[in-house]
Amino acid sequence: VEDDRLDLDRNVREYVPEFPKKPQPINARQLLAHQGGIVHYTNGPVIRTEVEYESEHPFEDVILALDTFKESPLVAEPGTKYAYTTRGYILLGAVVQRAGKAPYWEQVKERIAKPLGMQSLRPDYPWTRTPERARGYRRVLGAILRSTDTDVSWKLPGGGFTSNVTDLARFAEGLLGEKLLQPRTRERMWTRQPLPEGKTSSYGLGFFVGKAHGQRLISHSGSQEATRTLMRLFPDRGTAVVLMSNCEYANLKPIALAMEKVLFE
Numbered sequence: 001v002e003d004d005r006l007d008l009d010r011n012v013r014e015y016v017p018e019f020p021k022k023p024q025p026i027n028a029r030q031l032l033a034h035q036g037g038i039v040h041y042t043n044g045p046v047i048r049t050e051v052e053y054e055s056e057h058p059f060e061d062v063i064l065a066l067d068t069f070k071e072s073p074l075v076a077e078p079g080t081k082y083a084y085t086t087r088g089y090i091l092l093g094a095v096v097q098r099a100g101k102a103p104y105w106e107q108v109k110e111r112i113a114k115p116l117g118m119q120s121l122r123p124d125y126p127w128t129r130t131p132e133r134a135r136g137y138r139r140v141l142g143a144i145l146r147s148t149d150t151d152v153s154w155k156l157p158g159g160g161f162t163s164n165v166t167d168l169a170r171f172a173e174g175l176l177g178e179k180l181l182q183p184r185t186r187e188r189m190w191t192r193q194p195l196p197e198g199k200t201s202s203y204g205l206g207f208f209v210g211k212a213h214g215q216r217l218i219s220h221s222g223s224q225e226a227t228r229t230l231m232r233l234f235p236d237r238g239t240a241v242v243l244m245s246n247c248e249y250a251n252l253k254p255i256a257l258a259m260e261k262v263l264f265e
Helices: 028-032 064-068 086-100 104-116 153-158 165-176 183-189 253-264
Strands: 137-140 143-146 208-212 215-224 227-234 239-245
Touching: 028 086, 064 086, 064 153, 086 104, 086 153, 104 153, 104 165, 165 227, 165 239, 227 253, 239 253
Parallel strands: none
Antiparallel strands: 137 143, 208 215, 215 227, 227 239
């Protein structure tokens, strides 16, 4: 966006014509705010496009990953409702790939990982080895069991990366500083997005926007097989708390609140 290579208000089909025409156009701003009407997991029917691929791992290309949902009907008219959606971010990743004219992961690596020194950040591809990877656990009827080894390669822009907790902290530090974004861009990102009838969402462009301890709070959590994560940024103090667990049943917010109590008192 800062390089004028991506217009947040253009129809995404101008970047990704492989995405079918819907009753109303969708733009990247709506996708960033989870207002694009794209289906999530259980809030509507998910229709998969059946395709024979030449590649053994087709979803390394985020354009092809659209086949996992692109024919699905919208769950809401774009711009009218907040509806969290991992699949909306897959479409957003495809838009970024076309606008940036480089594979999505390469852009993440060059624009985020390298400037911040995030050496452990990588796509969570099951066909590649991740050194020193922690095994995930889940709880079933009180018993602690190993998590399933789920293939998340199809949703890279919406939850398909892996890293260690130190690099998650580096990402938080980068967001609070100026290595990634210009301050005015960051403020646009951390502004609650409008909804119809004069209402506003609790979500900005990629982040939840709220308050805690009487201060502005920018946050996001992560939840899927084998892990729970949490990042809480306090930009007005230049402080962040990041947590990562290899247990699906972990409740990280009370831990974060206890840490923040120590930090802020």
